[in-house]
Amino acid sequence: xxxxxxxxxxxxxxxxxxxxxxxxxxxxxxxxxxxxxxxxxxxxxxxxxxxxxxxxxxxxxxxxxxxxxxxxxxxxxxxxxxxxxxxxxxxxxxxxxxxxxxxxxxxxxxxxx
Amino acid sequence: xxxxxxxxxxxxxxxxxxxxxxxxxxxxxxxxxxxxxxxxxxxxxxxxxxxxxxxxxxxxxxxxxxxxxxxxxxxxxxxxxxxxxxxxxxxxxxxxxxxxxxxxxxxxxxxxxxxxxxxx
Numbered sequence: 001x002x003x004x005x006x007x008x009x010x011x012x013x014x015x016x017x018x019x020x021x022x023x024x025x026x027x028x029x030x031x032x033x034x035x036x037x038x039x040x041x042x043x044x045x046x047x048x049x050x051x052x053x054x055x056x057x058x059x060x061x062x063x064x065x066x067x068x069x070x071x072x073x074x075x076x077x078x079x080x081x082x083x084x085x086x087x088x089x090x091x092x093x094x095x096x097x098x099x100x101x102x103x104x105x106x107x108x109x110x111x112x113x
Numbered sequence: 114x115x116x117x118x119x120x121x122x123x124x125x126x127x128x129x130x131x132x133x134x135x136x137x138x139x140x141x142x143x144x145x146x147x148x149x150x151x152x153x154x155x156x157x158x159x160x161x162x163x164x165x166x167x168x169x170x171x172x173x174x175x176x177x178x179x180x181x182x183x184x185x186x187x188x189x190x191x192x193x194x195x196x197x198x199x200x201x202x203x204x205x206x207x208x209x210x211x212x213x214x215x216x217x218x219x220x221x222x223x224x225x226x227x228x229x230x231x232x233x
Contacts, residue, residue: 043226044222046221104153
């Protein structure tokens with residue numbers, strides 16, 4: 001079965017600083033990869049997804065992620081963080097024809113003024 | 114209005130009570146899911162349904178049951194609630210991955226805003 005690891009439980013950055021959130025997956029083939037964001041009191045919103053083609057994908061709110069097959073990683077990046085980016089971020093993996101998603105445990109992002 | 118609506122948004126109940134969480138969607142998706150979110154554990158799949166006649170157990174189905182009343186409605190029941198079922202519950206929908214006419218469809222999930230359940 002596939003698994004997803006988000007090694008950082010909590011990250012704190014200053015507003016305007018760059019951000020990288022790590023995601024590693026375990027699966028024998030190339031999975032479908034997703035990043036979701038959850039703001040307080042809200043459901044999860046899709047930031048971006050990868051399924052094939054260019055390994056650098058652009059998402060909403062200025063986020064991007066890079067798929068690295070050799071490292072089984074799909075890290076999320078943003079060059080300059082805004083205070084409104086404070087939220088919890090989830091990486092997810094979908095495999096097989098059913099494409100059920102398995103979620104990582106999440107990374108809580110705090111943004112300092 | 115939200116595409117995926119969950120009711121109630123918040124509920125406090127007592128051990129042993131029966132609880133139903135309801136989900137309705139206007140996205141026209143065939144697939145519906147119930148997830149549970151606990152701090153530090155991410156989201157775990159409870160049940161999923163690929164159409165009205167199809168119900169499947171997920172990773173943590175014990176203590177839960179579901180009903181798919183229509184394409185647009187999927188409810189989650191706790192027959193006899195216990196304190197460790199205190200959690201945030203999410204309903205989600207998705208289209209069929211790779212559906213003809215939308216080859217890029219990856220089956221991404223669309224979430225409701227969640228139902229916070231507290232069992233005392």
